[in-house]
Amino acid sequence: MFKLLSPIKKAYIAGFLDGDGSIYVRAKPNTSYRFGYQIALYIVFFQSAKGKTKFEEVCSLIGCGKLRIRKDGILEYVINRIDDVKEFLIYIKPFVILKKKQVELMLKIIDLKSKIETEKDFRLLLKLVDSYRELNYSKKRKVRTLTP
Amino acid sequence: MFKLLSPIKKAYIAGFLDGDGSIYVRAKPNTSYRFGYQIALYIVFFQSAKGKTKFEEVCSLIGCGKLRIRKDGILEYVINRIDDVKEFLIYIKPFVILKKKQVELMLKIIDLKSKIETEKDFRLLLKLVDSYRELNYSKKRKVRTLTP
Numbered sequence: 001m002f003k004l005l006s007p008i009k010k011a012y013i014a015g016f017l018d019g020d021g022s023i024y025v026r027a028k029p030n031t032s033y034r035f036g037y038q039i040a041l042y043i044v045f046f047q048s049a050k051g052k053t054k055f056e057e058v059c060s061l062i063g064c065g066k067l068r069i070r071k072d073g074i075l076e077y078v079i080n081r082i083d084d085v086k087e088f089l090i091y092i093k094p095f096v097i098l099k100k101k102q103v104e105l106m107l108k109i110i111d112l113k114s115k116i117e118t119e120k121d122f123r124l125l126l127k128l129v130d131s132y133r134e135l136n137y138s139k140k141r142k143v144r145t146l147t148p
Numbered sequence: 149m150f151k152l153l154s155p156i157k158k159a160y161i162a163g164f165l166d167g168d169g170s171i172y173v174r175a176k177p178n179t180s181y182r183f184g185y186q187i188a189l190y191i192v193f194f195q196s197a198k199g200k201t202k203f204e205e206v207c208s209l210i211g212c213g214k215l216r217i218r219k220d221g222i223l224e225y226v227i228n229r230i231d232d233v234k235e236f237l238i239y240i241k242p243f244v245i246l247k248k249k250q251v252e253l254m255l256k257i258i259d260l261k262s263k264i265e266t267e268k269d270f271r272l273l274l275k276l277v278d279s280y281r282e283l284n285y286s287k288k289r290k291v292r293t294l295t296p
Binding site: 007008014016018020045047055057058097100 | 155156157159160161162163164165166167168169193195199202203205206243245246248
């Protein structure tokens with residue numbers, strides 16, 4: 001669905017992402033994964049519940065996420081399937097200004113994630129995830145121990 | 149400057165306004181004005197200070213506002229000359245989704261404001277300002293007394 005959007009719609013969505021959206025990635029400790037971490041990445045848009053109808057209009061432009069209402073009444077539109085996140089980022093990338101670095105680094109992370117073979121690859125992926133988080137929050141890098 | 153933007157840039161700005169921007173109007177009691185109120189209207193975009201360079205890029209697209217750094221470090225880009233607000237709203241209106249009603253009502257307010265002749269006109273303007281504020285905050289209408 002997203003592929004059929006006009007450049008104007010994509011530019012609108014890029015502006016909306018720059019203003020309201022967030023692009024997240026984190027390495028969640030999870031022993032059922034090969035290297036002890038699940039790499040979770042997602043894009044979220046927020047809106048107060050009273051703007052629901054109009055917000056649904058924006059969400060339907062994007063098409064590949066899920067809308068949910070949080071307990072505090074805030075609407076969240078979440079894209080969390082990795083292929084959807086990738087496709088979404090590729091399509092809006094030419095129009096993004098504020099979050100350009102985030103978009104580029106996240107696409108790098110997605111690309112690397114699809115090619116992981118060795119623990120060394122995975123360590124590199126974790127490094128990228130950490131540098132992404134620094135970009136977003138200026139937090140210190142975490143020290144991580146991989147599951148053998 | 150704003151007039152020369154491509155539809156794609158305008159769409160981006162409309163999306164950014166929908167995500168991050170605010171359009172305000174208020175009737176400030178001020179006895180030096182003919183009917184006892186100053187109608188102040190403005191558009192504001194916010195950004196955290198660390199994104200300054202990229203934010204300046206977005207602001208330069210808009211062109212007609214002023215960038216300032218608040219004491220708490222937040223960047224504010226403000227458009228407050230009424231002609232600039234009007235021009236800005238007219239140009240992005242076709243691309244706005246979430247704040248469509250706000251844009252339309254604000255243009256109505258600006259139009260009416262330029263044609264005020266009698267106290268009756270001014271009362272109508274105040275009514276519009278109040279209905280705008282209800283749109284934004286769902287607040288109760290204020291009861292106002294005009295200066296004779």
